[in-house]
Amino acid sequence: xxxxxxxxVDTFYVGRLRDPLALAAQSAANQCFxxxxxxxxxxxTITAPVVAxxxxxxxxxxxxxxxxxxxFLCNVLGGIGSLILIAFPEQVLRLVLPKSGTTVMAYAVPYxxxxxxxxxxxxxSSCGFAAYNGxxxxxxxxxVTLTTNLINMILDPLFIFGIGRGASSTxxxxxxxxxxxxxxxxxxxxxxxxxEIISSLIYxxxxxxRKLVQLKRLLxxxxxxxxxxxxxxGLAILLRQATLNVAFVCAARRAQALDxxxxxxxxxxITMQIYSLGxxxxxxxxxxAASMVSxxxxxxGDSAGRETADRIFGYGCLLGMVLAVGQYFxxxxxxxxxxxxxxxxxAVKGPAAISSFIHLVNGLVFAGEGTLLGLxxxxxxxxxxxxxxxxxxxxxxxxxxxxxxxxLLSLAAFNLFQGLAVTLxxxxxSPLRRKGFRGR
Numbered sequence: 001x002x003x004x005x006x007x008x009v010d011t012f013y014v015g016r017l018r019d020p021l022a023l024a025a026q027s028a029a030n031q032c033f034x035x036x037x038x039x040x041x042x043x044x045t046i047t048a049p050v051v052a053x054x055x056x057x058x059x060x061x062x063x064x065x066x067x068x069x070x071x072f073l074c075n076v077l078g079g080i081g082s083l084i085l086i087a088f089p090e091q092v093l094r095l096v097l098p099k100s101g102t103t104v105m106a107y108a109v110p111y112x113x114x115x116x117x118x119x120x121x122x123x124x125s126s127c128g129f130a131a132y133n134g135x136x137x138x139x140x141x142x143x144v145t146l147t148t149n150l151i152n153m154i155l156d157p158l159f160i161f162g163i164g165r166g167a168s169s170t171x172x173x174x175x176x177x178x179x180x181x182x183x184x185x186x187x188x189x190x191x192x193x194x195x196e197i198i199s200s201l202i203y204x205x206x207x208x209x210r211k212l213v214q215l216k217r218l219l220x221x222x223x224x225x226x227x228x229x230x231x232x233x234g235l236a237i238l239l240r241q242a243t244l245n246v247a248f249v250c251a252a253r254r255a256q257a258l259d260x261x262x263x264x265x266x267x268x269x270i271t272m273q274i275y276s277l278g279x280x281x282x283x284x285x286x287x288x289a290a291s292m293v294s295x296x297x298x299x300x301g302d303s304a305g306r307e308t309a310d311r312i313f314g315y316g317c318l319l320g321m322v323l324a325v326g327q328y329f330x331x332x333x334x335x336x337x338x339x340x341x342x343x344x345x346x347a348v349k350g351p352a353a354i355s356s357f358i359h360l361v362n363g364l365v366f367a368g369e370g371t372l373l374g375l376x377x378x379x380x381x382x383x384x385x386x387x388x389x390x391x392x393x394x395x396x397x398x399x400x401x402x403x404x405x406x407x408l409l410s411l412a413a414f415n416l417f418q419g420l421a422v423t424l425x426x427x428x429x430s431p432l433r434r435k436g437f438r439g440r
Contacts, residue, residue, distance in 0.1 A: 006148070006149060006152050006192050006195060006196075007030060007192070007273060007276065008273045008274075008276065008277055009149065009152055009153055009156060010026065010152075010156060010188035010189075010191070010192055011023070011026065011188075011269065011270060011273045011338050012337055012338055013156040013157055013160050013188055014026050014160065014185045014188050015270075015337070015338045015339040015340065016160075016161075016340075017160070017184065017185060018339075018340060018341060019185075020261060020262040020263050020265075020266040020339075020341060020343075020344055021103055021104055021107055021262040021266075022107055022184070022185040023185075023262070023265070023266035023269050023270065023338075023339060023344070024104045024107075024256065024262035024265035024266050024269065025104045025105075025106075025107030025108035025111055025185060026107075026108075026111060026185055026188065026269060027252065027255075027256075027265055027266065027268060027269025027272070028093060028096045028097055028104060028108045028252065028256060028265070029093065029108045029111040029112040029115060029189070030115070030269075031096050031248065031249060031252040032085070032089075032092045032093055032095060032096055032108075032112055033085065033112060033115050033116070033119070034245075034248075035092075035095065035245045035248075035249055036081040036084060036085060036092070036119070037081065037119060037122060037123070038241040038244065038245060039077075039081070039238065039241055039242065039245065040073075040074065040077035040078060040081055040123055041123065041126060041241065042237035042238045042240075042241055043070045043073050043074055043077070043123070043126075043127065044070065044074075044123065044126035044127045044129065044130040045130070045237050045290075045373065046070075046237055046373070046378065047066060047067065047070045047127055047130035047131060047134065049134070049290045049291060049293075049294040049373050049374045049376065050066045050134070050294075051063045051066055051067060051130070051131055051133075051134025051135065051291075052133070052134040052135075052136070052290070052291040052292070052294040052295040052298070052374075053294045053295070053297075053298050054066065054134075055134060055135060055295070057298050060211075063131075063134070063212060064211065064212045064213070064214075065222075067127065067131045067207065067212045067213060068212075068213055068214060068217040068218065068222070069222045069227060070127050070130075071124060071127050071204075071213065071218050072217065072218055072219070072220070072221065072222060073227075074120065074123035074124055074126075074127055075120060075124070075218060075219070077123070078119050078120030078121075078122075078123040078124070079120055081116075081119045081120075082116045082117065082119040082120055085112055085113065085115070085116035085119065086113050086116045086117075089108075089109045089112045089113050089116075090105065090109060092112065093105060093108050093109065093112060095249050095253070096249060096252045096253050096256055097253075097256055098253070098256060098257045103260075103262075104256070104262060104265070107184075107185055107186075110183070110186040110189075111185055111186045111188070111189045112189070113186075113189075114183070114186050114189035114190045114193060115189035115192060115193060116193075117190075117193040117197075118189075118192055118193030118194075118195075118196035118197065120200075121193070121196040121197045121199065121200035121201075122196045122199075122200070124200035124203060124204065125144075125196060125199040125200045125203050127203075128141075128144075128200070128202075128203025128204065128206070128207055129141045129144075129203070129287075130287070131203075131207060131212055133287045133288070133290070133291045134291055135210075136291055136292065136295065138284075138288075140206065144199055144202050144203060144206075145199075147198075147199075147202070148195045148196070148198055148199040148202075149195070151194070151195045151198055152191050152192060152194075152195035155190075155191035155194055155195065156187070156188055156191045158187075158191075159182065159183050159187030159188070159190045159191045160182050160183065160184060160185065160187035160188055160191075161182045161187075162181045162182030204218075236378035236379045236381070236382040237378050237381070237382065239382045239386070240378075240381055240382040240385040240386070243382075243385055243386045243389040244385060244389060246389060246393070247389040247392045247393055247396075247414065250393055250396050251268075251392075251396060251407050251410065251411065252268070254396055254401050254402075254407055255267075255268035255269075255404065255407055256268075258402075258403070258404065263341075263343050263344055263347055264347060264404055266339065266341075266344050266347075267344055267347035267348045267351065267404060268351065268404060268407065270335065270338045270339060270344065270348050270352075271348055271351040271352045271355055271404075271408065272355075273338060274327065274331070274334055274335070274338070274348075274352055274355065275327075275352075275355040275358070277327075278323040278327055278359050278362070279362070281319055281323060282316070282319065282320070282323075282359070282362045282363070282365070282366040283366065285312060285315065285316045285319060285363070285366045285367050285370060286366040286367070286369055286370035286373070287370065288312060288370065289308075289309065289312045289316075289366075289367055289369075289370025289371045289373070289374055290370045290371075290373035290374045291374065292308050292312065292374070293305050293308050293309050293312070293370070293371050293374030293375065293432075294373075294374040294375075294376075296308040297374070297375075302431055302432055305374070305375075305431075305432050306432040306433075306434075309367075309371045309374075309426065309432055312367050312370065312371070313363075313364065313367045313368070313371075313423075313426070315367070316362075316363035316364060316366060316367030317363040317364065317367075318363070319363055320359045320360050320361065320362050320363025320364070321359075321360060321363070323356075323359040323362075324356050324357050324358075324359040324360045325356075327352075327355070327356040327359065328353060328356040328357070331348075331349070331352050331353065331356070335348050335349070335352065347404065350404065350405045350408075351404045351405055351407070351408040354405060354408040354409060354412060355408055355411070357412070358408075358411060358412050358415050361412075361415050361416050361418075361419035362415060362419070363419075364419035364420075364422060364423050365415055365418045365419045365422060367422075368418075368419070368421075368422025368423055368425065368426055369381060369418075369422060371422070371426060371430070371432070372384075372422065372425065372430075375430065375431060375432070377425075377430070380425060380429070381422075384418065384421045384422060384425065385418070387417065387421065388414045388415075388417040388418045388421065389414065391413050391414055391417045392410050392411065392413055392414035393410075395409065395410035395413050396410045
């Protein structure tokens with residue numbers, strides 16, 4: 001998906017500023033952005049399996065209705081989220097930054113404000129991505145992702161470092177002046193927001209051409225009756241996203257408080273960016289499972305759904321092994337791309353190595369979560385996630401949470417629990433469980 005890859009590109013260019021406080025601010029602002037973003041992102045999460053089921057049953061009008069309803073709610077929730085982040089950035093950042101983090105706050109506020117303009121477009125893009133996954137079309141989202149990432153890569157250095165140094169001989173507006181000298185770290189946020197706006201416009205246009213979106217319906221509130229299926233599934237997914245947010249906000253806050261220099265926070269941010277590059281591939285497994293399991297059940301029943309899910313579990317495990325080994329051995333090459341500072345590079349080594357091996361269980365985690373989404377088992381997924389978050393927070397408030405390595409081990413504990421739980425659910429509880437387990 002667009003978001004994790006774009007953030008990695010942003011971190012690369014912000015690292016060129018050679019300022020650990022800028023990286024720490026970027027990490028804090030992004031965590032706050034995604035805390036709000038993921039509270040609304042439950043809509044795209046449930047859109048893919050719903051669309052896949054409707055298309056599998058040849059109900060194209062129903063598929064169009066669900067896409068339009070999801071996008072309307074994304075407009076509403078995305079607009080509210082943007083306004084909160086633009087109007088009250090300091091208050092939101094206090095979720096992550098300790099009271100002593102005033103220096104980081106000065107960097108983070110403009111970054112978060114500019115990033116907030118991409119909230120609504122990012123949600124619309126996620127809905128578009130989910131709709132195409134529901135159609136079992138993965139090529140079109142890939143093309144959109146490549147296009148918008150290219151735009152972001154071009155804009156990042158222009159917005160961060162400026163298009164020309166030196167004072168102008170004539171008075172100019174604040175925006176023109178900023179473009180000349182650069183926005184600094186906040187320029188990465190501006191570039192990302194522009195790329196997400198373009199991405200959303202592309203998706204809306206494509207879905208209109210596929211007759212899955214009508215412009216007038218994106219601004220017209222759907223009936224309460226039409227919203228009930230989305231709300232019923234959405235509440236459980238919203239609970240899941242809220243519990244995940246609590247865990248990752250706690251982890252980010254722990255990292256920000258480790259030292260006042262910003263080195264530990266910068267190292268945490270870089271570690272999570274490197275880790276997220278692998279998560280992009282796992283998210284592809286999750287999205288594939290959500291769409292294909294739902295579609296297979298709609299056309300071939302539980303037997304076809306089980307065969308599809310088993311195959312995806314296998315692919316997920318294989319992908320996890322490849323990513324774990326690949327990331328571990330590429331760390332000496334990847335880490336300096338995000339920061340040339342020796343102290344930051346050294347601080348990244350341990351946490352990034354731990355994050356590499358988390359991918360071993362992520363193969364089970366994302367395949368299992370995608371299968372649960374495809375089954376519509378939103379409540380079960382929310383319960384499993386809540387229990388995993390409880391495990392992670394217990395580790396964070398223990399002595400483990402007092403070091404970067406401990407914070408990453410807490411994340412590993414969460415993922416290990418998730419992987420075991422979703423696998424057990426698939427084998428013993430799910431409607432797709434093997435015949436020998438039925439009725440137990």
